[in-house]
Amino acid sequence: MLHIVNxxxxxRSTLASCLAHARPGHCVLLIEDAxxxxxxxxAAGAQVAKALGGGVKVYVLxxxxxxxxxAGAVAEGVVQVDYRGFVDLVTQNPRVQSWL
Amino acid sequence: MGTIDAGGKTFxxxxxxxxxxxxxxxxxxxxxxxxxxxxxxxxNHWEVVNFLREYYNEYQIAPxxxxxxxxxxxxxxxxxxxxxxxxxxFPYGPAKQACKIAGLPKPTGCV
Amino acid sequence: xxxxxxxxxxxxxxxxxPYGSVYALEGLEVVLISAAFDQDVGLAFLDDGxxxxxxxQNPKGIETKNFSPTYRAxxxxxxxxxxxxxxxxxxxxxxxxxxxxxxxxxxxAEMAALMDEMDVMISF
Numbered sequence: 001m002l003h004i005v006n007x008x009x010x011x012r013s014t015l016a017s018c019l020a021h022a023r024p025g026h027c028v029l030l031i032e033d034a035x036x037x038x039x040x041x042x043a044a045g046a047q048v049a050k051a052l053g054g055g056v057k058v059y060v061l062x063x064x065x066x067x068x069x070x071a072g073a074v075a076e077g078v079v080q081v082d083y084r085g086f087v088d089l090v091t092q093n094p095r096v097q098s099w100l
Numbered sequence: 101m102g103t104i105d106a107g108g109k110t111f112x113x114x115x116x117x118x119x120x121x122x123x124x125x126x127x128x129x130x131x132x133x134x135x136x137x138x139x140x141x142x143x144n145h146w147e148v149v150n151f152l153r154e155y156y157n158e159y160q161i162a163p164x165x166x167x168x169x170x171x172x173x174x175x176x177x178x179x180x181x182x183x184x185x186x187x188x189x190f191p192y193g194p195a196k197q198a199c200k201i202a203g204l205p206k207p208t209g210c211v
Numbered sequence: 212x213x214x215x216x217x218x219x220x221x222x223x224x225x226x227x228x229p230y231g232s233v234y235a236l237e238g239l240e241v242v243l244i245s246a247a248f249d250q251d252v253g254l255a256f257l258d259d260g261x262x263x264x265x266x267x268q269n270p271k272g273i274e275t276k277n278f279s280p281t282y283r284a285x286x287x288x289x290x291x292x293x294x295x296x297x298x299x300x301x302x303x304x305x306x307x308x309x310x311x312x313x314x315x316x317x318x319x320a321e322m323a324a325l326m327d328e329m330d331v332m333i334s335f
Contacts, residue, residue, distance in 0.1 A: 004232075008259050011258075011259055012300070033228045033230070038302050038303060041303065063271075064272075065274065066261060066271070066272050067269060067271075068230065069266060069267035069268045069279075073304065092245050158280060160280045160285060161243070162274065163284070163287065164243070164246065167246075
């Protein structure tokens with residue numbers, strides 16, 4: 001399963017809801033304002049680290065990081081993907097859930 | 101929407117005559133826009149137009165007239181940093197005419 | 212003309228990240244327009260709003276205009292009071308050095324006191 005989150009954890013609770021439902025082996029892709037959650041020193045870091053520790057794979061969309069000047073501050077264990085990688089994640093996962 | 105021709109090419113302008121694509125701009129096109137505004141471009145006109153383009157490149161906005169006047173005064177001397185000087189060059193207003201000739205959007209807050 | 216001559220203290224409160232919604236850009240445009248009215252204008256950045264001032268934004272990949280350089284034009288519009296909340300920076304792993312303009316960093320309590328002094332607050 002691929003989970004997609006697009007809202008900042010400073011703005012909505014969608015990331016927390018998503019991570020509470022992501023199971024080991026699932027993929028979580030952070031796009032748009034959600035990319036902030038995957039940056040070093042962010043208050044949401046503990047949540048993301050816990051998910052990673054629990055076997056959830058966390059990805060972050062590079063163009064959205066670059067737009068927001070955060071590409072140089074990606075948290076450990078989080079994998080950057082470009083648009084092509086986004087498409088790959090969608091095709092590799094039989095189901096996609098967007099946490100709007 | 102309208103168009104303006106320069107150098108054998110046709111460019112899109114909005115209903116007020118502002119260039120739609122900033123990247124279309126070149127000096128020849130600027131000359132054509134000036135002609136449509138009935139302005140004879142002199143080195144003093146170009147100085148203001150080039151200043152506006154530099155300002156836009158740096159800040160990504162067309163400045164308000166008050167801000168333009170002050171910034172020009174700072175860079176080109178107090179005699180050029182006056183409303184009178186700028187309105188002599190661009191009678192219908194530096195924002196309305198100089199920005200248009202420089203290929204910039206209408207200044208924010210300009211009514 | 213008494214009414215016209217009255218200068219009020221305005222604070223524009225920016226709490227949204229750029230790009231994810233249109234609030235940041237709209238707020239900035241309103242600030243630029245407000246400069247024409249010769250009021251006492253300040254800007255506050257808190258919560259995700261601090262991200263608006265992050266240095267090095269490059270939205271080419273998301274095909275959006277980079278409006279962050281416009282914050283540097285505010286000085287020319289005589290808008291020089293930029294306040295950033297310390298707690299908001301810290302919660303996001305940011306420091307004053309990550310910002311593209313000179314700002315005054317205030318703690319939440321100081322920010323609250325500042326807000327209390329204002330005549331008008333406009334939120335984005």
